[in-house]
Amino acid sequence: MPSANTARRIGVLISGRGSNLQAIIDAVAAATLDAELAVVISNTPDAAGLKHATRAGIETVVLDHTDKKCFPSREDFDRELVRQLKAREVALVCLAGFMRLLSPVFINAFPNAILNIHPSLLPAFPGINAQYQAWQHGVQFTGVTVHLVTAELDGGPIVLQEVVPVHEEDDAETLSARVLEQEHRLYPRAIQIVLNGKWRLEGRRFLHRV
Ligand code: GRF
Secondary structure, eight states, X not given: OOOTTGGXXXXXXXXXXXXXXXXXXXXXXXXXXXXXXXXXXXXXXXXXXXXXXXXXXXXXXXXXXXXXXTOSSHHHHHHHHHHHHHHTTOSEEEESSOOSOOOHHHHTTSTTXXXXXXXSOTTSSOSXXXXXXXXXXXXXXXXXXXXXXXXXXXXXXXXXXXXXXXXXXXXXXXXXXXXXHHXXXXXXXXXXXXXXXXXEXXXXXXXXXX
16 A cells, blocks of 8 residues: 555656656646656666756656666566666656557556556547647647556556647648647546545546545
């Protein structure tokens, strides 16, 4: 049973820019998110987001997946990720632009305790460049999804979604920028809901009442 303290501890995994990480840091600082950022882990040594973490005094770890000596297989890499997170008693793992597929080694180590943010209204436009996919498809509404991570890519139970309208004058960049604004609002809210623990799954439906 995690104690009240460890139940607030989150680990954030990034690969790049880290604007969602910054939104989480800001929400914790503003006390709109009651969580403790235990560690930020990047699989790319030069991820800009690492600087956000360092500036906020959060411990960072780099695990370079291209280092085949250390990580001959995906599972070896995932085992080390799990080890780093468990060592810090992380209750919830938040993927924030983490550009790696996770194997069952990782997913089974944190059952229903991994969150991801995706820049579309899933199940529409899974995978990469979701904003571009939505724009090119000509949808009039797209959005943001925060979901629990399962073995199916971008396919886990949906915790929260937000709609973003597509304007006729939008291009993929202006649309992405508006989607990103909503990402930054939605992710801290979703993390709080999951940490509060007042939810359950019914099939793949995430229900906010226990
Ligand atoms: C975001 O659009 C997120 O939805 C997707 O990857 C992007 C990461 O951006 N999974 P950032 O690194 O948080 O700025």
